Amino acid sequence: MAAPCGEIVTVQLGPFSNCLGAHWWNLQDAEISRQSHKRQQESEICSDVTYRQGVTLRGRQTYTPRLIAVDLKGGLSSLREEGFLYEDRDTTCATPAWTGNLSTHREEPQETSPLQAELRREKDLHRDMYQLLNCIMGIVHLSNHSSLFCPLTLSSCLGRRPGPPVALPHLLYDAESQYHSSAVLALTLDTLSAPYRTAPSRLPMVQLADALSFSGRKVSVGGACYDGGLLTPIPAGKLLPRRRLPAVYGGPALDLSVWLWGATQRGGERKLLPVSGSEGSHPLPPGTRPPSVLHTCSSASDTLQCYLQTVAPGAVSLASTLPAPCTLPPTFPQFFSPYVTRSGFTAETPLSEPSAVDSIPALAALQTGRALGPTLQALHKEVRGVDVRRWPSFLTAGVEEGQLEETLEELQRLAHCYTPEGDSD
Known part of the structure; x- marks a missing residue:
């Protein structure tokens, strides 16, 4: 791009954020493809804001996203631990460990017992509270x-x-x-x-x-x-x-x-x-x-x-x-x-x-x-009436009860900024 533009680093945290990010980067790739075919560069999206140009150790030019992606264990298992950006010059193709046909075996999952189904529903109730x-x-x-x-x-x-x-x-x-x-x-x-x-x-x-x-x-x-x-x-x-x-x-x-x-x-x-x-x-x-x-x-x-x-x-x-x-x-x-x-x-x-x-x-x-x-006041009211000690795993994760009280006070002050009384403050 001839015109200067800023640089943005995208941070994706969690499974849903990475799912959203997959659509986001596909939209950016589609925009780059449209501009390259129609050669419409003026007043269009500048891809250099979210992408960076580089050269690998083999001299290959790259155009990669400025991205930091964090997911749960196994969430990014489909990605390589090291991309081709960091390949060594002398790296050769890996030799297969075996030869022959590949056989696929399919097995139906076991049915969940009533007790396990009840425990799963109880776990979902806890998850909703943790999400709140x-x-x-x-x-x-x-x-x-x-x-x-x-x-x-x-x-x-x-x-x-x-x-x-x-x-x-x-x-x-x-x-x-x-x-x-x-x-x-x-x-x-x-x-x-x-x-x-x-x-x-x-x-x-x-x-x-x-x-x-x-x-x-x-x-x-x-x-x-x-x-x-x-x-x-x-x-x-x-x-x-x-x-x-x-x-x-x-x-x-x-x-x-x-x-x-x-x-x-x-x-x-x-x-x-x-x-x-x-x-x-x-x-x-x-x-x-x-x-x-x-x-x-x-x-x-x-x-x-x-x-x-x-x-x-x-x-x-x-x-x-x-x-x-x-x-x-x-x-x-x-x-x-x-x-x-x-x-x-x-x-x-x-x-x-x-x-x-x-x-x-x-x-x-x-x-x-x-x-x-x-919206913020409704969140404050819903959490204010909850006894956090009923969910001990939330406290054992490192969150102190006093820290949660301070968070609720800050949430109330933040909600006050969007009220008519907050206009005069």
Whole structure:
């Protein structure tokens, strides 16, 4: 890349994080392949932000992710202990230890006895409690040791009793499948991080973090839309609805009374133009007064900025638009409804012969507002009524009871920042 850009090191901790990371890196590879085929380098994603160039001991050029992956024992067993980056010059191909045919034996698993099934259910109850305690400790510690923290989940609640999964129009995903849920979150993360992965950077990461984390509000919320929404043509005489973006942080839909937006739109550069006579729009008859200010915008960036100001008057808006949509790799699940076309837009009627979706426009936003306050307060209330001594293994793991009390106090102070009383502090 000719233009300078920053460098980002990605850290993946745990099985689900690595599952999400697999989709994330496949999305990056698909973007690199699209740019190399179409030779569109200007105002596009700069892969040098997340990848690094190098040379092996054999002189082979490499382009590898800046990645630190940590998993449970056996979780990364499919990977080699040493990659080809560190191969010795004199390394030769290993000689097989035996020759001949390979025989495969299949054996049915033993049925679980009623006692073992009951013990497994009891263990699952303990696991939910441990996940809740780890959740609040993670929120507090990550907010204290980072410039900005945004939890991502497709569950409508972060407590022990998760609510129904987030409903995303025209995305028929299975919330119980990590393959599906991690793909949705990876697509959201890819859209949210696009502004500071361009060359030159349209919105540096430091600037975005400083803008969203004012007055000690280190935790932000995220929302995403993949069904067209803003990205479809606006018919003449029709207003754009003041709908909320589906949330992906474990709480209600993004509140319209916010302090600051950080929105990113990918794709739909031509489809978003509602001005009369523009490509992809429905022209207004001569002498007709535009039904809304959105119909007077001349570019996708102006339309997105105007929309954010319309749905959240008085909020500071940081809008970014990229002309190219999100390129989907072959490994991405095809969980789209029959209304979704190959380019990712929605049709008025179901397609007679649905084809594989290879790209999709996306709209994602980070938000700092009061929507997070009730979510943090609900977590504090749920853990406050729990006697941790009933789960001794949590304390024997190294967590002291006084440390948990301090975490709850910090969580309460953090929730106070997102209340009306916190505005005056």
